[in-house]
Amino acid sequence: MMSIENLSQTRALPIGLRALRIDDLPQMMALQASIYPPALLESAEVLASKISAVPAGWSSLAATEGDTLCAYALGYPWRSDRQPGWNRPLAPQHDCDVLYLHDVAVATAYAGRGIAGQMVRHLMQQGQQCGLSRAILVAVEGAQGYWSRLGFIATAAGRTDPAFGSDAVLMQRELLPSDPVLPAAV
Template sequence: MPWRPMTPHDLDDVKVLADRIHLDHPEDRDVFVERQAIYPDGCHVLVEGDALIGYALTHPWRFDEPPALNSRLGGIPRDAATYYVHDVALLPEARGKGYAAQAGALLAAHARSAGFANMSLVAVNKSQAFWEKLGFKVRTVPGLQAKLFSYGADAVMMVRELA
């Protein structure tokens, strides 16, 4: 499988990818550095040949409380009750090859082995249908609309039960 653990040496390349892929959702390099440092088991890169063509950032978090975009976490909370998918991002030339579905399976396997009963994410950039194919369902959370809107007009909270 072309997915491998992300290392601190990958972070500059991950930031370049993020800037190319998420034009409307920029994040500071510190966000990637912190996530890789506090939960390295949830950070992966996609390599094809010698090129980095995608990445995944995930970590335990509070259920129904997605972190704000471009924000540092300060650590994993003790009351983390969901395995949060911060981002799965692929360059356009990497899409359509099954890599995103591989990432979904890899992340779900890790979430289960870590003891989580569910995974959650905020779907952006018209990705809701993709996540639904992986078993995620839209979840309406009262009071979350303003935060979701900061991710984009089409952003929706989604949850996948793992039991």
């Protein structure tokens, strides 16, 4: 397990960061239900596919305090010519050219401690090291301002899947090897 205490660029946290696992699913389901409205909840089957149907060596992230899942960040290689969907099982992808940050969720009790920022930076670093030159995401629930702070900008490209809600915004960000926002290699 990596320690955010060692990785944090801002302040020390007694929270660990590790690969997200299938056995995290029960706590993931509870966490998403605690922060998202019912229309934005994904099934256990869909969440499991997004943990598992990824290239060898790729992992999404869990932030934990002891046995408690404080936060998770689901992201995976994706094809930019495909529209991301909500609550659709992930099938293995080929010829991926972008990192798709699907869901970053932090339990309310752990908000504002830099956990989401650390997880996003590590997923972006993983994507950059896998040869992906861009990250995309769909900002929901008014989170566009949060993503702007991490360097994402709204794209002019078309509509998002209606399941994301009417206020959803497709955003993107370049992933450059020398990006100062990305953490040092670990």
